[in-house]
């Protein structure tokens with residue numbers, strides 16, 4: 838069952854490791870250097886709600902700029918395309 842809304846945010850976000858962390862960490866420039874050094878990516882690796890985070894980012898691409906679930910916007914676009922094409926395998 839999906840999370841119930843808590844105010845304007847889904848409950849799963851209360852478990853997000855990124856809560857209270859600088860928003861600037863999650864702004865993806867798309868460069869390789871940011872990809873390998875951004876602290877947001879380290880948080881996402883250890884986060885327990887990565888799957889829900891990715892689901893939300895894929896459901897609302899217009900609101901999901903930056904890093905979500907350890908993915909960059911371009912990666913999510915690829916995942917979304919694969920899902921539309923029926924050959925998605927999410928990590």
Ligand code: SF4
Pocket residue numbers: 853854855856877880881882884885886887890891904905906907
């Ligand atoms: S997966 Fe990353 S961006 Fe998503 S809630 Fe967890 S820490 Fe935040």
